[in-house]
Amino acid sequence: MSIKTNRPDWGKLFASILTEPGRLGEHYRLFHRYSLGNQLLAVVQMEERGIPIGPIASFNGWKKLGRRVKKGEKALALWMPVVKTERIEKEDGTEEEVTKRFFIMKNHWFALAQTEPIDPENPGTIPTPETPEWDRATALANLGITEVPFEHPDGNCQGFARPNKMQIAINPLAAFPWKTAFHEMAHCLLHGKQAEAAFVDGGVIDTSIEEAEAESVAYLCCATLGLPGLEEARGYxxxxxxxxxxxxxxxKKSAARVFAAADKILKAGQSYCKEAAHEDDPEREEVRHGV
Incomplete structure (x- = not known):
């Protein structure tokens, strides 16, 4: 089935991003936001112990997410703030309440690779829907984008992109992995150093516009393919x-850029494009339909 034939009105869709109600998904707040120092500390420990770098949470934190710590796994140590209040006697004989704040190191946290699903049939992620019209691996290959492991301790981060290296990474616990993949691919196409020169007024795009552009591309791609996450995309x-x-x-400035990137991503992954050259090949048809 051709995407082009059934494509919705992108002009109306783009306008709806800003006019229809949206919401920020809870998946951006599932994990505690650790300080940069604690994130670096966790990464160092994971690297020293040969644990794949990934999201971290406490024992109970993983349990709430439908996962449990594997037997024999040793916890990671992070700095915990401790507040202690005590009363001291002043020179005039009166007492004063003093609050002291200090840090102690506790071994309470585990990385994603140290856990497993409590229910193997429900691994704690939203099932990825099938999209027969679009293939992610094909799109990445055609666009020259490489998918690398998600090496980030913040589980709230759904994915990231390195546009200048044409690399993306998707959190294995991402709530909407397809939407996240479109978002990060859009960053690669729109926000590398060379891509910035294409901005209408030639100026540098600030972070808010970059994020809005990437998520708008994801919105159009998901809407075209009938994938979930549209309300969350609008909220974002x-x-x-x-x-x-x-x-x-x-x-005014980003509509054309968003349309061009979404169109490029969809065309790059359309499965029918791969098969078009073999339409008259009966053997090819037999392989395609599993005969």
Whole structure:
């Protein structure tokens, strides 16, 4: 089935991103936000022990996410703030309450690789829907983008991109892995150093516009393929743009860029493109349909 034949009205879809209600998904707040120092400390320990770098959580934290710590796994150590209040006697004989804050190291945390699903049939991630019209591996190959392991201790981070290296990584616990993949691919296409020169006024794009553009591309791709996460995508874009003035600027300057990137991603992964050259080959048809 051709995507082009059944493509919805992207102009209306783009406008709906800013006008229809959206919401920020709870998946951005599932994990505790660890300090940068604790994140680095966790990464060092994972590297020293040969544990794949990934999201971290406490024993109970993983349990709430439908996962359990594997037998024999040793916890990672992080710095924990401790607040202690005591009363001291002053020179005039009165007492004063003093609060002291200090840090102690505790071994309470585990990386994703140290856990396993409590229920093997429900591994704690949202099932990835099938998309017969679009193939992710094919799209990545055609766009020259490489998918690398998700090496980040923050589980709230759904994925990341390195546009100048044309690399993306998707959190294995991402709530909407397809939407996240489209988002990170859009960053590679739109926000490398060379891509920035294509911005309408030639200026440097700030972070909020970059995120809004990438998520808008993801929105169009998901809407075209009938994938979930549209309400969350709208909430994400609206959160980054904030003001109506910035939203108006976004519509004027970014619409063409968003449409071009979404079109490129969808065409790069269309399964029918791979098979078009073999339409008259009966043997090819037999392989395709599993005969």
């Amino acid at each position: 874009v609206q959160s980054w743009l904030g003001s109506s003035a910035k939203a108006e600027e976004f519509v």
